[in-house]
Amino acid sequence: MHKNSKLTSERCVVYINEEEFDFEVKGSFFEGKDELLFNTSDNILSNVSWQNSGFSILKLFTEASFLDLQNSITTNIIEGLRKANIKINSDNFNLKDYHKYVTNAEDHFAVINHTRNLRNEDLKIDIEALEKLLSKHLKIKLSSIIKDLGRSHIQIRISRPDSLDINPPHRDSYLDYYKNILNIWIPISGCNDKSSLPIVPGSHLINERNIIRTDARSAYVNGNIYAVPCMLKTVDGPFKMIRPNPKETEALIFTPYLVHGAAVNLNSDITRISLELRFDKC
Numbered sequence: 001m002h003k004n005s006k007l008t009s010e011r012c013v014v015y016i017n018e019e020e021f022d023f024e025v026k027g028s029f030f031e032g033k034d035e036l037l038f039n040t041s042d043n044i045l046s047n048v049s050w051q052n053s054g055f056s057i058l059k060l061f062t063e064a065s066f067l068d069l070q071n072s073i074t075t076n077i078i079e080g081l082r083k084a085n086i087k088i089n090s091d092n093f094n095l096k097d098y099h100k101y102v103t104n105a106e107d108h109f110a111v112i113n114h115t116r117n118l119r120n121e122d123l124k125i126d127i128e129a130l131e132k133l134l135s136k137h138l139k140i141k142l143s144s145i146i147k148d149l150g151r152s153h154i155q156i157r158i159s160r161p162d163s164l165d166i167n168p169p170h171r172d173s174y175l176d177y178y179k180n181i182l183n184i185w186i187p188i189s190g191c192n193d194k195s196s197l198p199i200v201p202g203s204h205l206i207n208e209r210n211i212i213r214t215d216a217r218s219a220y221v222n223g224n225i226y227a228v229p230c231m232l233k234t235v236d237g238p239f240k241m242i243r244p245n246p247k248e249t250e251a252l253i254f255t256p257y258l259v260h261g262a263a264v265n266l267n268s269d270i271t272r273i274s275l276e277l278r279f280d281k282c
């Protein structure tokens, strides 16, 4: 915690595909020091042509392997619903209808308590094939085991329509154990240009002195505390985000120093489900 900073409620304003969106965040906000945290001469993107934008889209799955993954995610969400004592008919449960069953914050937190802390073995996914594919693409050896955690870490993200099921704009790299990882964001269901993950292109190259943010584990959105800090804005104003919107079978891959989040779901009646994988430098 930075001394002298007081807990305040702020409106976090972002532009997503040029449309303004805002929500309340509670935290202790401060301006950073004069430093660039992203190491431009040695980082996980050193060997790729998209180092300056900080993100790319890559095809990761065949139609068949994507369907296997999607089915195993449905199984995990049904398990989360069961643990939360929410009754559904598992034979005809559709991921896009999640919000019709989970209608309050308490139930949603009970479900995501299960779905946000998964391991490779919880999903039907050929993780070794992905390690190989991504290592080849980045020309750097990667592993799904996060060194500092000693394990893999997979999260299913569920964002209901008309909700604040979002984390604030952030960089994963503010958490020490995510400094050298590659972020993978995979659309699973209900992902489109109104719900896909927003990012700020090139934002890994923004100096800390231009950023107003909270510390880690201290920002609240809608009463929910997040491990990642809230990046409220730059000293020049709100973040301008875009939705690269990868298709099913593809993934958005990006440096953990890239600003992302605020993935508000602007669809009227479709829950959005995505998957986050992380790969560490071996």
Ligand SMILES: [Fe+2]
Residues within 6 Å of the ligand: 170, 171, 172, 228, 260
């Ligand atoms: Fe993140």
